[in-house]
Amino acid sequence: MIRILDILKKIALFEGLEDSDLSKVSQVTKERFCPKGTVLFKEGDIGDAFYLLKEGKVEVLKKDGDAEKVIKTLSHTDKDSFFGEMALVGGAPRNATLRTAVDSTVMVIAKGDFDMMLRLNSFIALRIMTALSSRFRAAAPETPAETKLGKLVVAFSPKSGAGKSVFAANLAAGLAKMGQAKALLVDLDLQFGDLAFMLDLHPKRTIADLVENPTDKPEVLKEYLVDHKSGFSVLAAPKKPEQSEMINSSHLRAFVELARKHFDYIILDTHSFFQDLTINAMDMADAIFLLMLPNMNHIKSMHQCLKVMENLKYPPDKIKLVLNREGAQYSRSLEEIETAMKRKADFTLKDSWKQISELIEHQKTVFEQDASCDYAAGMVRIMEFLTGKKFAKDTKKTWLGNLFGG
Ligand SMILES: Nc1ncnc2c1ncn2[C@@H]1O[C@H](COP(=O)(O)OP(=O)(O)OP(=O)(O)O)[C@@H](O)[C@H]1O
Ligand SMILES: [Mg+2]
Known part of the structure; x- marks a missing residue:
C-alpha cells in the first residue's frame, strides 16, 4: 500500500492531494493480473480508467496505416509507467493502444469508482480541480481581442x-x-x-x-x-x-x-x-x-x-x-x-x-x-x-x- 501512495503522489492529477486524500484514492484502486498480450485499451477508445503498472512490462502501440506499431515499451521501474490519468476527469479518446508485453500486474482506477469517491469526498474533488484549473490556466491560449x-x-x-x-x-x-x-x-x-x-x-x-x-x-x-x-x-x-x-x-x-x-x-x-x-x-x-x-x-x-x-x-x-x-x-x-x-x-x-x-x-x-x-x-x-x-x-x-x- 505504501508504494501505491508513493506512486500516486507523483501523478500530476493528484498533486494537490494530502496523504489522507491519497489513501482514499488508493481504496478505489484495484489490482488486476494481466497475462502477456492483454490489451488494456485501444487507440481511439473513450478513456474510462486510469492504469498504473505495478509489475511487468507494457507496449505502447500506435496505428500505422492498417497495422499497429510498437512505439515504446515500459517497465514498472520506469517513472512514467502510468497511463490515462485524464480519463478520470475528461473521458477523452485514447491516443495509443496499451498491451502487456509479459505477464504483468496493473493497478486500475475505474472512472465510475473514482467519481463515486469524489462524490463522497467533495474536498478531494476541490483539491483536484484546483490543481487542474491552474494547469489549464497556464496552458490556455489568449482569446483574440476582437472576439x-x-x-x-x-x-x-x-x-x-x-x-x-x-x-x-x-x-x-x-x-x-x-x-x-x-x-x-x-x-x-x-x-x-x-x-x-x-x-x-x-x-x-x-x-x-x-x-x-x-x-x-x-x-x-x-x-x-x-x-x-x-x-x-x-x-x-x-x-x-x-x-x-x-x-x-x-x-x-x-x-x-x-x-x-x-x-x-x-x-x-x-x-x-x-x-x-x-x-x-x-x-x-x-x-x-x-x-x-x-x-x-x-x-x-x-x-x-x-x-x-x-x-x-x-x-x-x-x-x-x-x-x-x-x-x-x-x-x-x-x-x-x-x-x-x-x-x-x-x-x-x-x-x-x-x-x-x-x-x-x-x-x-x-x-x-x-x-x-x-x-x-x-x-x-x-x-x-x-x-x-x-x-x-x-x-x-x-x-x-x-x-x-x-
Ligand atoms: N433581499 C431579500 N429580502 C427578503 N427576502 C429575501 C431576500 N432575498 C431572498 N429572500 C428570501 O429568502 C428565501 C431564499 O431565497 P433563494 O431561494 O433565492 O435562496 P437560495 O440561496 O437560492 O437558496 P437555495 O440554496 O435553497 O437554492 C426566499 O424565499 C426569499 O423569499
Ligand atoms: Mg436557489
Missing part, C-alpha cells in the same frame, strides 16, 4: 437560502429590461432548482435534454431555452433530481463556450456545495457573487468560503461579496459583519420582504412590479458594476417612465 464574448456571472453561497436564486433571476431581468442586454439565466441547482417555477415558465426542455443532444449551433441551443417576458432566456434545471447526474463539467464548459458567443451575460445560479461542476463554473466566471445573510452562521461559513477562494487563486477582483437582506429584523449590522469578516462587503441588498415574496408567491421579478424598491436599487448598483453603464438618477426616470408608460 466578443459574453460575461459569465456565478451566484454562489456556502449556506443555502442566502438568496442566490432570487438574485440570479432579478439580475437577468434587470440586465434585459434596463440594460437592454441579451441575458441567459442557467439553473445549475441541478437537483432542486426552481428558477423556471419561480418565473412562471414552463420549459419543454431542460439542461438534461441539452447534454443528451450536444450542439455547437446557436439556433439549436435556442430550442432548449425558454424566454421570459422581460426579454431574457432561461435554461431550466432537469425535471427529475436523478437527471442531475447526467451533467458533467465538460458539458458545462462546452455549453458556456457556445452561449458566450451569443449572449452578453450568462448568469449561473448554483447550489451551496463545492463540487466539480460549481468549481468549473467559478473557474470560467468573470465575476463570482458570494451571497450571505446577516447572521452568525453565514459569517462563519462565508469566512471559510473566502479561504477556499483564496486557495483557488482567483484574482481578488473576481470575487464580490454581497450582503443580502441587510437590515432584516434581529440581524447583525453591516459594520459588525465587516469587522467579523475582516473584509468589506462589495454590495448590499436590503431586506425587502414584501417585494421578494411577490416573486415567490406571484412569480414576478422586482423589475416587473416595484422597480423603485430598495432591493431593485441594490441590483441596479450591481448592474452598473457589470455593465459599466449608469442606470441610476436620470436614466432611472426614463426607464421608470417606460415601465409605467409615463
Whole structure:
C-alpha cells in the first residue's frame, strides 16, 4: 500500500492531494493480473480508467496505416509507467493502444469508482480541480481581442437560502429590461432548482435534454431555452433530481463556450456545495457573487468560503461579496459583519420582504412590479458594476417612465 501512495503522489492529477486524500484514492484502486498480450485499451477508445503498472512490462502501440506499431515499451521501474490519468476527469479518446508485453500486474482506477469517491469526498474533488484549473490556466491560449464574448456571472453561497436564486433571476431581468442586454439565466441547482417555477415558465426542455443532444449551433441551443417576458432566456434545471447526474463539467464548459458567443451575460445560479461542476463554473466566471445573510452562521461559513477562494487563486477582483437582506429584523449590522469578516462587503441588498415574496408567491421579478424598491436599487448598483453603464438618477426616470408608460 505504501508504494501505491508513493506512486500516486507523483501523478500530476493528484498533486494537490494530502496523504489522507491519497489513501482514499488508493481504496478505489484495484489490482488486476494481466497475462502477456492483454490489451488494456485501444487507440481511439473513450478513456474510462486510469492504469498504473505495478509489475511487468507494457507496449505502447500506435496505428500505422492498417497495422499497429510498437512505439515504446515500459517497465514498472520506469517513472512514467502510468497511463490515462485524464480519463478520470475528461473521458477523452485514447491516443495509443496499451498491451502487456509479459505477464504483468496493473493497478486500475475505474472512472465510475473514482467519481463515486469524489462524490463522497467533495474536498478531494476541490483539491483536484484546483490543481487542474491552474494547469489549464497556464496552458490556455489568449482569446483574440476582437472576439466578443459574453460575461459569465456565478451566484454562489456556502449556506443555502442566502438568496442566490432570487438574485440570479432579478439580475437577468434587470440586465434585459434596463440594460437592454441579451441575458441567459442557467439553473445549475441541478437537483432542486426552481428558477423556471419561480418565473412562471414552463420549459419543454431542460439542461438534461441539452447534454443528451450536444450542439455547437446557436439556433439549436435556442430550442432548449425558454424566454421570459422581460426579454431574457432561461435554461431550466432537469425535471427529475436523478437527471442531475447526467451533467458533467465538460458539458458545462462546452455549453458556456457556445452561449458566450451569443449572449452578453450568462448568469449561473448554483447550489451551496463545492463540487466539480460549481468549481468549473467559478473557474470560467468573470465575476463570482458570494451571497450571505446577516447572521452568525453565514459569517462563519462565508469566512471559510473566502479561504477556499483564496486557495483557488482567483484574482481578488473576481470575487464580490454581497450582503443580502441587510437590515432584516434581529440581524447583525453591516459594520459588525465587516469587522467579523475582516473584509468589506462589495454590495448590499436590503431586506425587502414584501417585494421578494411577490416573486415567490406571484412569480414576478422586482423589475416587473416595484422597480423603485430598495432591493431593485441594490441590483441596479450591481448592474452598473457589470455593465459599466449608469442606470441610476436620470436614466432611472426614463426607464421608470417606460415601465409605467409615463
Ligand atoms: N433581499 C431579500 N429580502 C427578503 N427576502 C429575501 C431576500 N432575498 C431572498 N429572500 C428570501 O429568502 C428565501 C431564499 O431565497 P433563494 O431561494 O433565492 O435562496 P437560495 O440561496 O437560492 O437558496 P437555495 O440554496 O435553497 O437554492 C426566499 O424565499 C426569499 O423569499
Ligand atoms: Mg436557489
